[in-house]
Amino acid sequence: MCSIVGFYNTKLSFKECEKLNLTMAHRGPDNSTLKEYEFKNKDLFLGHNRLSIQDLATHANQPMENDRFVMVFNGEVYNHFEIREKLDFKDFKTTSDTETLLWAFSEFGIEKALSMFMGMFAISLFDKVENKLYLIRDRVGIKPLYWSFENGEFVFGSELKAFPKHLKQNKSDKALVQFMSFGYIPKDNSYYDGIYKLEPAHYLIFDGSKIETKKYWDLPTNKIDISYNDAVEETERLIRSSIKYRLLADVEVGSFLSGGVDSSLVSAIMQQESSSKIKTFSIGFEDKKYDESIYAKEVAQYIGSEHYEYKFKASDVINLIEKLDYHFDEPFGDPSSLPMMILSEMTKKHVTVALSGDGGDELFLGYDRYFFTQNYLNKISTIPQPLRNLISLGFKYSRQDKLEKMSYPIKHLNTQNLYSILSSSVKPWDINSIFKKDFIYSIYEKESIDLLDLHDYKLEGDNILDSLSRFDFHRYLPDDILTKVDRTTMAYSLEARVPILDHRVVEFAYSLPTNIRVQNGPKSILKDILYKNVPKKLIDRPKAGFSVPLKHWFRNELKDLLYHKIDSLDERFDKQYIKQIADKHVYKNRNYQYLLWNIMRVK
Secondary structure, X not given: OEEXXXXXXXXXXXXXXXXXXXXXXXXXXOEEEEEEEEEOOEEEEEEEEEOOOOOOOHHHOOOXXXXXXXXXXXXXXXXXXXXXXXXXXXXXXOOOHHHHHHHHHHHHOXXXXXXXXXXXXXXEEEEOOOOEEEEEEOOOOOOOOEEEEEOOEEEEEOOHHHOOHHHOOOEOHHHHHHHHHHOOOOOOOOXXXXXXXXXXXXXXXXXXXXXXXXXXXOOOOOOOOOOHHHHHHHHHHHHHHHHHHOOOOOOOEEEEOOOOHHHHHHHHHHHHHOOOOOEEEEEEEOOOOOOOHXXXXXXXXXXXXXXXXXXXXXXXXXXXXXXXXXXXOOOOOOOOHHHHHHHHHHHHOOOOEEEOOOOHHHHOOOOHHHHHHHHHHHHHOOOOHHXXXXXXXXXXXXXXXXHHHHHHHHHOOOHHHHHHHHHOOOOHHHHHHHEOHHHHHHHHOOOOOOHHHHHOOOOOOOOHHHHHHHHHHHOHHHHHHHHHHHHHHHOOOOEEEOHHHXXXXXXXXXXXXXXXXXXXXXXXXXXXXXXXXXXXXXXXXXXXXXXXXXXXXXXXXXXXXHHHHHHHOOOOEOHHHHHHHHHHHHHOOXXXXXXXXXXXXXX
């Protein structure tokens, strides 16, 4: 895994650009290179930090170029040897996927080459013949890529820390409000005005004066006619194939193992496909109510892996806060990033690549909130609006967190409002209260905002479960889950690979009728595959997720840090209201853990 960076028509010197490239050396400590090219009679600097995974020799370093293209590339394309067989060019100097991609673009063009790639990638491709610069991001958004174009200066990078200070003068007020609502910054926004994320499955074309973006891939919309048993068989074939591809490396590959369905499935098949004992890694908690490491250990014993674990504690949070700020660059509120940091640090001591089970819940409908939304809508829609208004009022003042949250969609009943509540970090009225009214007005030109102002997304299709799954695929998965995995693993120069998010698995999952995906319950297809490989008794328990005991820590070990953070907030926030919320959480047994953690993450 690596990082990429580029500067066109910049005010900065070559040396200054080198320093910015080196700010991402944690993503690729094996080599750091910046080279200068001419693009439209101006300087173009392209940089790369390399974590050597395939072909460890120096001749595979980047930037890499041929007669037409110069390329810097972050990621892995696992089927590149098969692509080589289709190329006319045969005089390869390396066994790296970088060289394969370079010649695939040369012979097949951008979109045809991309249709052949199986993997994760963020690519910059400079066309020396047509004088164009391309930025490309993988279908799912596994690898990050930011860009900016202001006053004739074009800059891109894998992380925001690579952007010069003069492009990060103004923080985005809209992004701050979105972050406080969801715990992440969605879509193409970043925390800085004028810096954007390239969205998944898109490529950008820059000709030196203007920007054009194109979408090259999307989820299927047509459903196939298939039996449940055939769906299980084909899913297993695809996942097994995906895992085999992701064992391609010239370094050792391990696996994250939480003991849940997805990671257990990946680890079990990986062990079957490996010629030697694999290494598995899990994180637990000293607080036994949150600790599921015992289940991971039992799965590891059954599949025969060499297992490592670490027990996470409150003091780790205090030690990690500064590191989180550095590696995430912008506010990020998913508290599971804390143990994920520790897990990555431990894993890197033993392997350079780790497989992860992410994506199973989105693709195969594993989240309880999908079914709650469907059932709740069916029941509440039969209640007359006047009575719903009264119920809403009662819920709002019930002093019970879950009922308070549900008061909004009871009154304003539709799928999007209901799911937005279930997938957001805070209650709608809290967003309007934690900020000063004039601050909200300056962004939205009204003193009170609702969820539709924040989401900027319309659900696709008529089937509720499928629509919610697609929403999470496009938003929650790339902007939260995959961002967390990328930053925490790359902080320790560890490459994470996500076999369930192989685009062939993704396309097949979304082509399945919803009734097939959940014929035997949530995520039943993955469970039925797993139970062929691991005894059901080791897995069959209520879904817990990667929970962190923030609720208790804010009342004890993190209390002083919390109040200090609130005191340090700027004039955009209503600190008096936020202190009242903190007091309710700390002293009155109310639960505002996610809102308070988001407050802790504000920069």
